[in-house]
Amino acid sequence: MLQQLRVRPGDAANLAEREPGSTPGAPGGRAETEAATAAQLAKLSELQERLYAERRRSLLVVLQGTDTSGKDGTVRHVIRGLDPSGTRVVAFGVPTAEDLAHDFLWRVHRHVPKAGEVVVFNRSHYEDVTTVRVKELVPEDVWKARFEHINAFERLLVHGGTEIVKCFLHISEREQASRLRERADDPRKRWKLTSADLIDHGRFGDYLDAYDFAIERTSTDRSPWWIVPADHKWYRNWAVAEILVTTLSETNPHYPLVPPMPEAAALGD
Ligand code: AMP
Ligand code: MG
Numbered sequence: 001m002l003q004q005l006r007v008r009p010g011d012a013a014n015l016a017e018r019e020p021g022s023t024p025g026a027p028g029g030r031a032e033t034e035a036a037t038a039a040q041l042a043k044l045s046e047l048q049e050r051l052y053a054e055r056r057r058s059l060l061v062v063l064q065g066t067d068t069s070g071k072d073g074t075v076r077h078v079i080r081g082l083d084p085s086g087t088r089v090v091a092f093g094v095p096t097a098e099d100l101a102h103d104f105l106w107r108v109h110r111h112v113p114k115a116g117e118v119v120v121f122n123r124s125h126y127e128d129v130t131t132v133r134v135k136e137l138v139p140e141d142v143w144k145a146r147f148e149h150i151n152a153f154e155r156l157l158v159h160g161g162t163e164i165v166k167c168f169l170h171i172s173e174r175e176q177a178s179r180l181r182e183r184a185d186d187p188r189k190r191w192k193l194t195s196a197d198l199i200d201h202g203r204f205g206d207y208l209d210a211y212d213f214a215i216e217r218t219s220t221d222r223s224p225w226w227i228v229p230a231d232h233k234w235y236r237n238w239a240v241a242e243i244l245v246t247t248l249s250e251t252n253p254h255y256p257l258v259p260p261m262p263e264a265a266a267l268g269d
Helices: 030-054 071-077 125-129 140-159 173-185 195-201 204-218 233-251 262-267
Strands: 058-065 087-091 118-122 162-170 225-229
Touching: 030 233, 058 071, 058 125, 058 233, 071 118, 071 162, 071 233, 125 140, 125 204, 140 162, 140 204, 162 204, 162 233, 173 195, 173 204, 195 204, 204 225, 225 233
Parallel strands: 058 118, 058 162, 087 118, 162 225
Antiparallel strands: none
């Protein structure tokens, strides 16, 4: 049902032709969709418990998108359904001097999930082929060579038992303007806004081009990109929850089979 959000290997992402305000596959309008999300979160929590108990596989969720696309909101509304003991959220901001003194995957690799764990990347190594490209932080031959490294890195994780889900939260330029305006006007949101965000807003099209290019080169069978229409937050939350439930259901983690313990009879009934 949500398969139309998934970018097949080698396919173009075609962001310009996808409608950020659309709600493909939604079970209804806002109210029905929110109710369905709550049900999905319950399922997600059960699947995660099995993953944690099994301790063989793991899940890496990569959240990308332009400023105000709702990465933090997705963590708050979807990831909150998971058990904090088995989950980590890692946000990647501007690289430190120490980060920049290493290869671009160094700061990322140390945070990948261990067996049984769910890790959510709020921004990720994809900043190094999108933001870095738009802001011209490294020469073109350097960022272009990174796709090969990213694909090899993700293959390494997959071979180690990690499922990877990459979500691009797709908002429209108009919606970004409205969310930035809200940040400017609301004292409770003003802290999130910097003048760099306004400069980036002026380059919205360049960011979409960079994501188009990156997604087309890095969506694989085992590490797919999902393009989530994100102008409606209620749809975005439902779609991400649905994608995670679908992925973990396919992983189908099992409670470990442990032999019966006869001594437990001593505990009585
Ligand atoms: P925020 O998500 O609002 O906390 O902002 C984090 C900022 O860090 C964003 O402007 C990102 O574009 C920036 N950022 C994250 N990773 C990188 C990177 N590898 N190179 C340059 N800027 C980055
Ligand atoms: Mg920001």
